[in-house]
Amino acid sequence: MASVVGVLEARELAARERVEGLRGEVDRVLAELADAETDWKGWVIARQRVGEVLAESPKTGASAVAPTSAGGDPAPVASPEQSAPSPARPVRPGSIVPVWRPGLAAGALAVDYQRILALLAGRSSPGGETVSCQELAAGLGLEPTSANIEGRVRSRAKRLTDRGWLAEPVPGRFTLAVGPAADS
Incomplete structure (x- = not known):
C-alpha cells in the first residue's frame, strides 16, 4: 500500500507540472497578444494617415494633424465617412x-x-x-x-x-x- 506522503507528493508533482504548462501557455498567448496589438496600432495609424490625406485642403495643401492621447497612442479620428x-x-x-x-x-x-x-x-x-x-x-x-x-x-x-x-x-x-x- 502506498503511503499517504507518497500519494501527496505525486499529486503535488502533477499540480506543479500543470502550473508550469499553463504558465508556458500564458507566455505564448501574451506574445501573440502583443503582436496583434502592434498590428492593430499599425492599421489605426494607416487609417488616420489616409484620413489626413483625404482631408487635405485642395487650395492650400494643408492637412489636419491627428492628435495623440496622453499615452502617446493615436487619438480616435472621425473617418471620412463621418x-x-x-x-x-x-x-x-x-x-x-x-x-x-x-x-x-x-x-x-x-x-x-x-x-x-x-x-x-x-x-x-x-x-x-x-x-x-x-x-x-x-x-x-x-x-x-x-x-x-x-x-x-x-x-x-x-x-x-x-x-x-x-x-x-x-x-x-x-x-x-x-x-x-x-x-x-
Missing part, C-alpha cells in the same frame, strides 16, 4: 455619404442619393409604409434588372441606412429614418 462635405464645396457624383446629424440637409449627398430620399419622402413616412428596392428602382425610372436593383438601388439604400438617413424595419424594405424625415 465628416460632412464642406458647404462651400459642391458634392460630386460618387462622393462619400456622410452620417446624418441634425442640421445636415440632403443637399450634402450626391444626386443619386438625393433622388432616393426624395422618392421615399413622397411615398412613406418614418415608421410607416416601407418601400422595396424594386419599387424604388421603378420610381427612379430604372429598368427592373438585377444590376439596377442590386447595384444602383439596394447598395445605395443600404449605405443610406448605415449612415442614418434611412431605416430598414423589415429586411429589404426601406423608409425614411426619423431624423431626416423631420428635416424634410
